[in-house]
Amino acid sequence: MLVTEQEQLKAELQELATRHGRRRDALLPMVQEVQRRHGHVSSYAMQVIADLLDIHPVEVHSVVSFYSFLSARPLGRFVIRVCRTISCDMAGKDRVARQLENDLKIKFGETTPDGQFTLEWANCLGMCDQGPAILVNEQVFTGVTPEQVHGILEQCRRRFSAHALAQTAEHAV
Amino acid sequence: MISSRRGNFTFNGIAPEAGLKAALQKGRAGVIGELSASGLKGRGGAGFPTGVKWNLAAAAKSDVKYVVCNADEGEPGTFKDRVILSDFAPLVFEGMTIGGWAIGAKKGVLYLRGEYIYLRPHLEKVLAERRKQNLLGTKILGKDGFDFDIGIRMGSGAYVCGEETALIESLEGHRGEPRNRPPFPVDTGFQNKPTIVNNVETLTWAACILSKGAAWFKKIGTDKSAGLKLYSVSGDCTRPGVYEFPLGITVAKLLGEVGGENAKAVQVGGASGRCVPASEFARTLAFEDVPTGGSIIVFGPQRDMLRVARNFMDFFVEESCGQCTPCREGNVKLLEGLELLEEGRCSMRYLRELCALGETMAVASKCGLGQSSPTAFLSIVQHFQDELMGRMHGR
Ligand SMILES: Cc1cc2nc3c(=O)[nH]c(=O)nc-3n(C[C@H](O)[C@H](O)[C@H](O)COP(=O)(O)O)c2cc1C
């Protein structure tokens, strides 16, 4: 990581700590926000958070490793979570999962080489009456069919290029 | 996403804030008296009497207390809390506020599972509106000394955090590992302060009961299981969704309502619940018979019950927090046993040993996860042994 990037992250974390209070119970909201913005909680981030909350970095690591939505290694820009619980299973989640693997050319637990997509299993997403259900970052899709998979991925790609375009425009100003 | 609501919901007809106004009028003891008289028991699965819980927290001596709404809804097959939070959020917050009034708490926390993060903007908006209307904040509805506000905290994908002490650990910034109980949260809860942890639906009914009266609620349902309940129905039926029925309804009647008449079995209570075969469809959904937090998964005639058992066991192996041995090791053993069955290589003697292990786990595990994880396994083995044994692998 570049020094400037580290400094930027540190400033961000200081701001988060101020917002949530520099107390132990601020830990989860902080790491959740880091996960959301950066796709993972790096060991550098853990170190800074530990310093801010006056705890050992191992404590932060132990919390990050406990929760399935938090990750110490970088996840893709879009994390796709496929519900594997029995109702979605009976509704045909295996075929949706297979098609995701086919279209992304990765297996579950992996991230595409371009860092765009991560594929994961999820336990019950609470959409049991309209499975198969998948969660793409913070958006839920229900009644997904194998043939819809391509469209969902394209939607993500379009959203990313729109976002990237907006950022380039911003820099150009 | 389509709406999951099926049929009429009592929550629809409740006048806004009628429950909160009645609560302020009745006074703290009056609220707890009303809840106790209603017979309301926890809708999160364990069925603890809500009036008793609130009374213990009210009696605890402390100037700081908390109300926690358990919106972790992780039990497989359960989605009624999602529906309540989407469609009746004001009533949930009203229930929490009544709880705050009754026990003397100034702060409430709604612990929302990470999977439901898309509900958060809506919930924050409802909270902001309530602050504007002085339904939250200081001197609520003009009542001197009644200050209460609610914040939202997110989970991060851990089923065990639905267990109330694990939830508190998580709120405090720790791994979601359940604590020993006692002490119970009503005296040693969040930040070691007296805390009531209640399910979303429980709090919503509490608001309804204050609005419509304990007698109304008490005369619905059975003697030991009073009132109405939401059921999350999925699986092999023509009309899946969330339904409101009285407690004490038979499995058969429910199946008729949801279009699941030809089911061969129903999983009641999710992965940690039990599998009820067709021969027992006359049984009732009630705390004294087949208890449930409301998850109903219907299995049609063609379903492979071994695949069902395997799905649940995979779930528990993954979600066990690993703190205690019976659960951490036991679930793995049961899963390996199911793999042997799949391969057609499990002797009857070994299957019996596994059942004995399951019974040990139920008594020796530290929290409800390990205590209930063998239930599905045991009930499926009991009722569908014929279907499980002697499989011809790879044919
Ligand atoms: C493994 C496990 C998971 C649980 N998950 C939930 C849950 O998601 N929601 C819930 O309300 N209760 C859940 N419970 C029950 C809670 O521990 C607690 O009993 C409940 O929140 C109390 O609220 P109630 O009395 O209003 O039902 C769970 C219990 C266990 C053992």
Ligand code: SF4
């Ligand atoms: S029973 Fe399971 S989930 Fe509960 S404390 Fe023990 S290992 Fe953890």
